[in-house]
Amino acid sequence: MGEPGGGIANGILGTLTIAGLAMAGGIPLAVMSGIYLAEYGRGKFASIVRFAVDMLAGVPSIIMGIFGYVFWVLPMKRFSAWAGAAALAMIFIPVVVRTTEEMLRTVPQSVREAALALGIERWKTTLFITVRTATAGIVTGILLAMARIVGETAPLLFTALGNQFWQSGLDQPIAAIPLQVFNYAISPYDDWHDKAWAGAVVLIGMVLLISAGARYFTRVKK
């Protein structure tokens, strides 16, 4: 151990895979929930949903890892990309639900009224006019939540586990940059420490890129 070689390419691919899966499942669910809360959610059920989402958003990320372990890893009897993605989605979803809801609330009531007065059905008004008006904000919320899950380590410890090799399937353990940084950093080898630093730089670079993307979407059009 400690000889030259190794690297984090499998981790980059793994992180993109898990985050991608988490977002593919999380975006529709979270955005639809946000739309429900902002546009239709009145009464008891909505306030229960809102409270549950706030609770979820405050749950420590290690707990989400345990959640993934209990509900995905144990039943499947193996660590997997799916389990990692599920744990990350649990962090991703509440953030996006609340930003979507808040962004939709910033859309003036006059916009909804104008659409209604044109004889546009309510669901079309919501989907094609209200949501469209708030798209920049919603996309920004999604990107910021993505930046957050890309860097999460704790939820992946008991779910994705990490993998020293290229991934061999979504139902198998998978590498992720934060896990690699952690493993390289606690090793006794200088060469591995260098790789931990490199992994950290790559991770920061990814977060920076995503944040820049978020800035791009919220830029003021001239």
Add this chain to the structure above:
Amino acid sequence: MENALKVKDLSAWFGEHQVLKNIAMDIRRNSVTSVMGPSGCGKSTFIRCLNRMHDLTPGFRVSGDVLFDGRNIYSEKIDPVLLRRKVGMVFQQPNPFPRMSAFENVAVGLKFNGKKRSRSEMAEVVEKSLRMAALWDELKDHLDRPGTSLSGGQQQRLCIARALAVEPEVLLMDEPCSALDPVSTAKIEELIEDLSDKYTIVVVTHNMQQAGRISDFVAFFLLGDLVEMDRAAKIFTNPADKRTEEYITGRFG
């Protein structure tokens, strides 16, 4: 001349608070009817009852009939969405859709009302609507500009064009000039006169001069009551009710 809308015994409540009391009114087809009165008299609430804009307001309740084409718009058989395509509305604050070009703003009603139209048909309707709203000449080379980048007066005419594009029969206008300067106001007033050849127009205003300039008929509201309604000339020269006279002579309100 026949009536476009016939209001019978209309009362409305926000929660426990009654804002309209047994209103009865006939609105003549292809004429301009002004609804005039001091703030809080229920005039905005009243015209919003004419296309069921209150449907989504929690706690709002209405009783009585509003007949449009002989049918009560509050009956269960009426689809409010279809009703609003026939009874359009222009609001106090110009409210073009943000993040849509001027063209899209005018086309949006057609785009979402079910019928498929080709691009050229769409362009035709947009041009026709903008011409009717006296905005075509100013805007024809800038149709891709965001609707919200226009001046206030242009935005309001854009909103009128947007309402006209779905070919309504009635156009409700809720203080359409109160956020505009005098020049823009004059343009909108001129527009209202032109449009009244083809459309039935109901305008809410608290501006008596404006009501006098544009209206065929004037209805005077006070504290949720319809005090009187008559031809504009009659209301302003020889009102039947003392309260109307006091209002138009500026002794209160």
